[in-house]
Amino acid sequence: MKVFLSADIEGTAGIVHWDEVERSHADFEEFRRLMTGEVLAACEGARATGASEVVIRDAHDSGRNLILDMLPDYAKIVRAWSGHPDGMMFGLNAEFTAAIYTGYHAKAGSEANPLAHTTNLRISRLILNGEVVSEFTMNALCATRYGVPSVFLSGDAEICADARALVPELRTVATLEGFGRASLSISPARARAAIREGVEDALSRVSSTQIPKLQGPFEIALEFVTPGDAWRASWYPGAYLNGRRTVGFKAADIFDIQRALRFLTA
Numbered sequence: 031m032k033v034f035l036s037a038d039i040e041g042t043a044g045i046v047h048w049d050e051v052e053r054s055h056a057d058f059e060e061f062r063r064l065m066t067g068e069v070l071a072a073c074e075g076a077r078a079t080g081a082s083e084v085v086i087r088d089a090h091d092s093g094r095n096l097i098l099d100m101l102p103d104y105a106k107i108v109r110a111w112s113g114h115p116d117g118m119m120f121g122l123n124a125e126f127t128a129a130i131y132t133g134y135h136a137k138a139g140s141e142a143n144p145l146a147h148t149t150n151l152r153i154s155r156l157i158l159n160g161e162v163v164s165e166f167t168m169n170a171l172c173a174t175r176y177g178v179p180s181v182f183l184s185g186d187a188e189i190c191a192d193a194r195a196l197v198p199e200l201r202t203v204a205t206l207e208g209f210g211r212a213s214l215s216i217s218p219a220r221a222r223a224a225i226r227e228g229v230e231d232a233l234s235r236v237s238s239t240q241i242p243k244l245q246g247p248f249e250i251a252l253e254f255v256t257p258g259d260a261w262r263a264s265w266y267p268g269a270y271l272n273g274r275r276t277v278g279f280k281a282a283d284i285f286d287i288q289r290a291l292r293f294l295t296a
């Protein structure tokens with residue numbers, strides 16, 4: 031059994047400030063270690079159910095966050111950005127039994143995590159077929175393209191609830207809750223134990239009902255903080271301005287939406 035793990039950092043237990051996720055900041059060392067600890071716990075949970083390989087997508091910012099020497103010998107790591115529209119899911123294919131997610135965070139526009147965002151801080155909301163969506167939604171739909179179920183997610187409480195709304199049988203571990211610029215978090219040790227146990231539980235009952243349906247046609251509205259960014263993105267083929275801060279795009283196929291987002295958000 032091969033398991034795909036997409037790892038972000040803004041939903042790691044304990045995290046609260048942008049300095050902690052920024053490679054060039056002194057705070058980063060501590061939080062990359064905590065992120066890697068959660069990834070390692072997920073790997074151990076997968077191994078306990080007989081996974082032969084865990085492919086880890088280091089999916090935050092530079093794609094160079096995980097402390098590689100902490101990872102087990104049955105792991106492979108996808109680092110940095112290829113430019114492929116699968117982005118945070120790059121490396122996934124139909125050979126995987128399941129996709130799992132750690133360190134995930136609430137979507138842009140939410141107050142449930144001080145570090146809530148979608149893709150980058152220039153985007154104020156991403157709307158798919160009329161609903162404000164998260165990075166998880168787009169990534170789970172990417173997994174659907176390969177017929178791979180999404181079975182486990184750890185991150186802040188709101189992304190856990192959002193993710194279960196999309197995939198009701200998803201196993202989740204809530205690491206923290208946001209209050210303004212503060213957070214209330216479980217301890218890293220407790221998060222790691224819950225993630226290990228949760229991944230083991232999730233992978234022991236994988237089901238095709240954990241593959242969210244892809245119902246095209248698709249229409250996105252990408253809202254930017256700044257009108258100039260929307261104007262700039264509107265030059266992508268097929269994209270159109272919708273008001274001053276929003277770019278729209280329509281497609282029958284989710285991959286065309288992924289490809290558009292790859293360029294519209296760049």
Ligand SMILES: [Zn+2]
Pocket residue numbers: 038039040089090091
């Ligand atoms: Zn991130």
